[in-house]
Amino acid sequence: MxxxxxxxxxxxxxxxxxxxxxxxxxxxxxxxxxxxxxxxxxxxxxxxxxxxxxxxxxxxxxxxxxxxxxxxxxxxxxxxxxxxxxxxxxxxxxxxCKRVARVQAVIKQHAKKGYHTVIVGDEDHAEVIGLKGYAGENGIVIQSAKDIVLLPDSWKKVLLVAQTTQNEEIFDRISKEFLKKYPQGIVKRTICAATKERQNEVKELAKEVDAMVIVGGFHSGNTVRLTEVSRSTGTPTYHVETEKELPFDEISKYKLIGVSAGASTPQWMIHNVVQALSEL
Ligand code: SF4
Missing domain, CATH: 3.40.50.11270 (Rossmann fold)
Structure with missing residues (x-):
């Protein structure tokens, strides 16, 4: 393999x-x-x-x-x-992280001017909890374009930002709906470059291989999203934390495997998975 x-x-x-x-x-x-x-x-x-x-x-x-x-x-x-x-x-x-601090600063600036902040992200994620804190009373977290309908029509000053590890395509869909509802609204594309690069590379790699393995914590939001991005290409994708969870019987039928990993996965864990796959 x-x-x-x-x-x-x-x-x-x-x-x-x-x-x-x-x-x-x-x-x-x-x-x-x-x-x-x-x-x-x-x-x-x-x-x-x-x-x-x-x-x-x-x-x-x-x-x-x-x-x-x-x-x-x-x-x-x-x-x-x-x-x-x-x-x-x-x-x-x-x-x-400096990039997270920049999003916090954008929200804080706008909150001072009376803006409502709509954050695209996972409500329970620590980064989102932090960002929402900077919006004061006027912060709300959403996850999909459908949630935009539920926002009040009366808002005049509205800001849209994303958790830094959000899926780009989902954010684009949401921002389109957001601007339809609030043409005067401000959209800040706050997805981190590291996230975009990872997602784009996974998308490309998934098209070239028989199957993909994504290594990273099952609770890591960015790893879960990498897995989703890879699956969206139609390529069979396996999310594992360590080499122990690799479905060896199933995966051994493939000849070419692509491997990527979330932003919180150390190199030695990636190495162990790659080694186990190479030995198949
Ligand atoms: S993905 Fe990493 S570099 Fe990007 S904002 Fe989050 S912590 Fe910072």
Whole structure:
């Protein structure tokens, strides 16, 4: 079996930066100091286990940062949470990805001018929770073009943004409906270039191979979307976290397999999957 690995597979710059910041804090911390992350640093259980083994705690209430060094992950946090973290922690390391911070700033600017913000994304995702916080009382999260119908006609100032890891085609469909309803509305294309590159490469690669394997956490939104993009081409696609979940019997009938991975998948996990496939 031949395996082709996508060039864009694996960590994006935002995730790499957050992990590097955390590892640096672990190296430099004084004895007795406790390091924690607000929420899981990335959506990858194997990396999280490694961090726990190195003593990193995970908190889910900002008050729990009291007396600890806290790392804000790449997804960012709402301003209210950020304030509590700064009030309680010994030190705050802000590893919010620059691209996410830019979307937060756009929402904040428009919220100050009285805009309603419509965010295309997963309501429960940490990045979206953070973005919504910057919209104040006037933020709403939607997932499909159908949701636009449900928005009030009375809104005059309306902004549309996307979670940075959204599917481009879905966002395009939603923005068309949005502008039909609010011709005066503002659309900001806030999908991250790293996401677009990954999705485009997967789309192209999927057309050239017999089957695709996408490696990454089952809870990782961008990995799930990569899987959807690959499936939308009609090519059989398997989403696995590790090589152990590969359906060997089924997959061994293919001659050429394409492999890509989500933005929170470390290289060693991609390597293990590629190796297992190559040995078939
Ligand atoms: S996908 Fe893009 S926006 Fe999200 S953390 Fe990675 S680099 Fe930042």
């Amino acid at each position: 031949k395996v082709v690995v996508a060039k864009t597979a694996g960590f994006c710059n935002g995730v790499k930066y957050a992990l590097e910041m955390l590892l640096r804090v672990l190296r430099e911390k004084k004895s007795g100091e406790v390091v924690c992350t607000y929420g899981p640093l990335i959506h990858n259980n194997h990396v999280l286990r490694m961090l726990r083994e190195r003593g990193v705690e995970e908190i889910d209430k900002p008050e729990e940062a009291a007396g600890k060094i806290v790392v804000i992950r790449a997804h960012g946090v709402p301003p209210q949470t950020r304030k509590i973290l700064y009030e309680n922690a010994v030190k705050v390391i802000n590893a919010t």
